Amino acid sequence: MTDLHRAAPSPSDLDAEALEWFVRLNRGRGAEQNAEFQAWLAGHAGRQAAFARWQADWQRLDGLPAAGVQQLRRQLAADQAKADRTRAAPASATRRAWLQGWSALVPQAAVAAAVLLTAGGGSYLAWDHWQQQPVFVQNFSTERGQQLDVQLPDGSRLRLDTATRVEVALYRQRREVRLPEGQALFQVQGDATRPFDVLAGAVKVTVVGTRFSVRHTANVPGDDGVRVAVEEGRVRVATVPAAGQCAHPGAAVVTLAAGQQVAADAAGHMAPVGPVAAAGAAPWRDGRITLDDVPLAQALAEFERYGPTGLVVRDAAVGALRMTGTFDPRRLDNFRQALPKVLPVRLQGEAPHTEILAAH
Structure with missing residues (x-):
């Protein structure tokens, strides 16, 4: 003693x-x-x-x-x-x-x-x-071509698209979901005492109760940023500093209402707020891919998220051709048939090794 x-x-x-x-x-x-x-x-x-x-x-x-x-x-x-x-x-x-x-x-x-x-x-x-210790922690993921519905203990629901991974952590005073890859539709149970944050790339989305979609496809060329689209309620979208960096006063912050969306590049720089496309905030939940004036190479990368296409583009000029349309990723034959009709291209070879070439 x-x-x-x-x-x-x-x-x-x-x-x-x-x-x-x-x-x-x-x-x-x-x-x-x-x-x-x-x-x-x-x-x-x-x-x-x-x-x-x-x-x-x-x-x-x-x-x-x-x-x-x-x-x-x-x-x-x-x-x-x-x-x-x-x-x-x-x-x-x-x-x-x-x-x-x-x-x-x-x-x-x-x-x-x-x-x-x-x-x-x-x-x-x-x-x-x-x-500050979490009361619920769990990760969810989907394979190529798979979708998944998840209900969280707080009553919120998540719909995960193909090739998507989320990391969920619910705390006593807040709720947090990380979206390292893929896209998901969130239907958040309202709770003013526990805000709901979605962290995707260089963006943080904060809500109390609403329905919105978040896309973060870092491995898709030309679409490696984050896109947030709101169906109901309001969400706050803010850029967040990269690991090891401090937030700066000029960080972008926008508030989205129902029917609005915003896109940010991989560094968190946001484009102007715009309306949600006619196809909706999450057309993929109904088994559709909507392409809005995107390069053919990017369109193929989007199809590859759902499964192998057997289509290749080696000519950069052909890959840069832009296309618009709505397709079912499970019906790749429809996409193949549409390509020569909407773009000046031709298909050479049989699946699963078909090359897309210039028409002339």
């Missing part, structure tokens, strides 16, 4: 002594121990405040799972008992050893340990850290 009569202890020593007394008193208080405790309190003006901090921090653990708190209590008592037996290390060393071993505890107890091992304002930071 720390020397109770040491003169002018430092704040860290006071904190370590208070922790020792806190543990001892939690193991049981006899008359002799109570007298020693009162003598310790009277020995320095700062001891009462140090002990009160430990009591306040422990009370903060009421909201944590009981099993985790009990495990923490046992670990703390065991470490202190070991120090009492050896008498070989000062309380601060025992405390450091406990800190080093806390990662073996269950996650909730580890956070509880963080609360107890910090003093003053640090306790708030640790408690806030616990509050």
Whole structure:
């Protein structure tokens, strides 16, 4: 046990002594121990405040799972008992050893340990850290040609298109979905206390309750940015800094209403807000690909997201020809038949090795 009569202890020593007394008193208080405790309190003006901090921090653990708190209590008592037996290390060393071993505890107890091992304002930071831990985490993905409907615990629904991956994390105070690749339609359950964020590329979409689609196809040439289209409600779209960079005051922020959409390039630079195309915010949910004046090479890359096309373009001038139309990616034969009718091209070779050539 720390020397109770040491003169002018430092704040860290006071904190370590208070922790020792806190543990001892939690193991049981006899008359002799109570007298020693009162003598310790009277020995320095700062001891009462140090002990009160430990009591306040422990009370903060009421909201944590009981099993985790009990495990923490046992670990703390065991470490202190070991120090009492050896008498070989000062309380601060025992405390450091406990800190080093806390990662073996269950996650909730580890956070509880963080609360107890910090003093003053640090306790708030640790408690806030616990509050920020997700209550639901799961990843969802689709293969080429596959779509998937997902219902989240908060009541929100997601429709994933082909070759799409999302990472969902629901927190106590917010909801977050990352879209590394693909496109999805979001129907968000309204909850003013928990905003819903979608992070895609260099863009963050924030809503409370609405229906909108987000596309992020980094591997599609000419369409490697992010596109957001709103069917119902309103969404806020903002550029976000790349990893390791700070946000700047000039970052673009737009608010979209129903029937509006915006596109951003891979760096987050946004085009002007425009109307949602006549085909809707997410024509792919009905099994359609809508091409709006896009290069043929990009159109082929879009079809490839749904499955192999067997079509190749080697002539850059042919790949640059632009086309418009709506097609069913499951009926590639219709697309093949339409190509020579809408573009000055011809097909050479049989599937699955067909080259698209200039008509002349």
